[in-house]
Amino acid sequence: MLRVISSRFRSKVVSVCTTLFGISVFVFVVLRVIPGDAITSSFGQDTSNLTPATIKALKSYYGIDKPLLLQYLNWLKGFVTGNLGFAFHTGTPVxxxxxxxxxxxxxxxxxxxxxxxxxxxxxxxxxxxxxxxxxxxxxxxxxxxxxxxxxxxxxxxxxxxxxxxxxxxxxxxxxxxxxxxxxxxxxxxxxxxxxxxxxxxxxxxxxxxxxxxxxxxxxxxxxxxxxxxxxxxxxxxxxxxxxxxxxxxxxxxxxxxxxxxxxxxxxxxxxxxxxxxxxxxxxxxxxxxxxxxxxxxxxxxxxxxxxxxxxxxxxxxxxx
Amino acid sequence: MTSLLSVKNLTLSTTLDKKLLVDNVNFEILEGESVGIVGESGSGKTLTALSILGLLPKGVSQDSGEIIFQGKEISQADKAALQDVRGNRISMIYQDPMTSLNPMMKIGRQIQEAARAHNANDDEANVLKALQDVGIPSPESCFSSYPHEFSGGMRQRVMIAMSLLLRPNLLIADEPTTALDVTIQRQILNLVDEQRRNNAMSLLWISHDLSVVAELVDKVIVMYAGRIAEIGSVEEIFENPKHPYTAGLIGSLVKRKHQQKLISIPGNPPKPWTVANQCGFADRCAHVTQECRTSKPELVGEGNRSFACFNPMKGALL
CATH class of the missing domain: 1.10.3720.10 (MetI-like)
Structure with missing residues (x-):
């Protein structure tokens, strides 16, 4: 009886974790696919006037200069350890x-x-x-x-x-x-x-x-x-x-x-x-x-x- | 003996398109009498039984007729009067014990509920006694169990305990053994018979099995295609059936002694509404005449011995 319950529980845990992982990947990807990024949303039309050096600096500030996989893993690591990241426009922790x-x-x-x-x-x-x-x-x-x-x-x-x-x-x-x-x-x-x-x-x-x-x-x-x-x-x-x-x-x-x-x-x-x-x-x-x-x-x-x-x-x- | 229940001119049909289901049924149950209704599926026997307690399923309505219980008409009575009779003076046990109990309520509470509905004694001791009387091995654990923890036979025992709790004058049993194993059938049959004798109550037993009915009842009502084909005492029905359908039913019973071939009635029973103006059995009958197809045979004879046939069987069958 106990074994039945624990195996059912285990399969439930597995399916839940898979679902949550899928959602996190999906949201991450969708956010990058929609046009524009943190820089364009802050500067709007003026983005085109920024020098490449400024853009580079801003990208580094917003944390979007690293490869996507690394960005994802960094966020995931933070999330799992209880650090949900920061809203960079205000500096408030999520x-x-x-x-x-x-x-x-x-x-x-x-x-x-x-x-x-x-x-x-x-x-x-x-x-x-x-x-x-x-x-x-x-x-x-x-x-x-x-x-x-x-x-x-x-x-x-x-x-x-x-x-x-x-x-x-x-x-x-x-x-x-x-x-x-x-x-x-x-x-x-x-x-x-x-x-x-x-x-x-x-x-x-x-x-x-x-x-x-x-x-x-x-x-x-x-x-x-x-x-x-x-x-x-x-x-x-x-x-x-x-x-x-x-x-x-x-x-x-x-x-x-x-x-x-x-x-x-x-x-x-x-x-x-x-x-x-x-x-x-x-x-x-x-x-x-x-x-x-x-x-x-x-x-x-x-x-x-x-x-x-x-x-x-x-x-x-x-x-x- | 005085009359306990009489059903007069009961006619039932579908609510929407008025298809005839039960056609002008009349019978009477005396106090302490045991009556059986026999017929095939679709012959209207269950509907007749359900209409006594006003429990007709949705889509079926009573077109005409009276149901007189202890001298009072109850089919047109108000809700309170009907509620007072249900479960108190007339109880019913149903065909399928697997679905007839509330799966989410403990058995003890379901039985107590029957008592409470009539302000009767709902003491646990009283309920335990009722469970013991129907042969439940450990009434205490049954009391606090849910129906799914029991087999069909045990559930039917619970149903019987529940329906007998308030010592009704009439117990209606609608094929209570059909859904059970053959070995369990016998036990339930004996149980109901024993309880009936102990409580001196009347019994209306509905079955498609003439041999089962024969053991339990004094009087048999044979129904066919929504009508009563024949009424008589068990002896008269078996020894001197008048309606060819009754004779066919008896002929098709298994007789081990004679080692003869099993006889069956050819064909299938018609839908009652398709034979509203003729004899329902005409197409399967060996004695059919022109008259049988053009007019409807009425029940002839006295209350306890009557039949509806233009060409009744002559002489003793056995």
Missing amino acids: TTLTANSFPVTLELALFASIIGVTLGTLMGIYSATQPGGRRDFFGQIFGLFALAVPSFVLSTLIVAVSANKFHYFPNGYEYSKPWQNLSLNLQQMMYPSIVLGIAVAAPVMRTARSSFIETQEKDFVRTAIGKGVNERRVRFVHVLRNSMNPIVTMTGIQFGYLLGGAVIVEQIFSLPGMGRQILDGIMKREYATVQSSVMIVAISFVVINLVTDLIYRKIDPRIR
Whole structure:
């Protein structure tokens, strides 16, 4: 038994490491393939006026004068030993940048997931009680709407309405960390969480709906009804629990996406999260920033996958 | 004996395109009586059983008919009334024990849930006693196990314990041994029979196997293509079958003594909706006449001995 677990664990570790390595290579290559480098992003049009000697000096300063493989290995060595490199435009360590931006993204992802999963699951159940009926119609309309409306439209709408009609603009202030001013922080998080929550709710709703429709046809549900158990208990105890696995999977995927940073929403609500950090990094060709940030996001994704696996085990006694 | 359950003019069809599935079924179960419904797959026997508890699958609806239990109509009753009857006064065990228990709930809790639904005694001791009564070797460990840790036969025992917990007046058994090994079948059969006698309850046993039914019941209802072909006591059905289909069923039973060739009924049963206005058995019947193809034979005779055939079998078969 122990051997089975350890061999499964080992193959999991191997596959995770391979994936992470692949991602690091991919990001490294893509960053070098896009036109321009740190110098052109700093000097723009003036790059052509620089003398070869200056360019050489700048290349050496930015650390892009060495062969690509060496650059990669240097970064990798740093990353593995906990040195994520520096953002050379400001001289700030990427560790510091991430320590500031990751909590923002994590908080936003948590709130958005809580809103999205609750709303999505309830809407899914509501739809599934009457497949093809009126409730299903409204549920499906909601799902389509939430999928189709881009987040910037929804965000703009919320900002416009709350700022214009109610003169309420919490995101007009500088971002407040939860331990600095919890109340302001929550106010600032509210709108982006709702916007992202609705975006998460749509796929969760669709998953919950189909999982529910499938489960409520199962024999054991008929057994429960046949025992005289009331409808609500049948739905929320027997059907819901047995429909949870696909919902957990979908939640894990969505949460992972959210940890990658919601670039547009962070931009609109001026939240200094991971999305913004990566976007800034790309614009300024901050190689170390982008590579390290993407790796952190990828590692978070892996961790979430592991947590999802653990939750499966918790829910379903058959895979313990 | 007084009537416990009577099914009157029950007609079921598909909800969407109104295809006839069960056509005007009438029968009665007396208190303490044991009744069997026999028929092939698609003959409507399971649907008839499910409709008693209002458990029809999605896509099937009751067009007409009454289900009268202890003098009250329950098929049109409100949810609360139906919930009160389900699991409490009428219990059901199902065909496939592998899928009939919630895989994510411990067995003990599933049984307790049946008691709680009716504000009955849900003490662990009571549940353990019920598990012991159906021959579960170690009730304590069963109580805190999940269904997947048990074999099909054991799960069916759990189902039986659950359905008998509240001492129902009627137990409906929908082919509870079909999905089990032959050796286990025998045990479950004996168990249900023993429990029925101990609790003096009525039994409605549904099966495609006439020989199984013969051992358990007082009265047999033979169904064919959504209709009742024949009703009679076990002795009458076996010794003096009136409907050619019943005679065919008996003829196809394996008789080791006689070493004779196994007889089968030629052809396949039709879909009920394709034979709505004729005798469903006409195409497979040796005694078929013109009348059988143009009009539908009604059930003739008294409640406990009746058959639906224009050209009934004459004389004793055996």
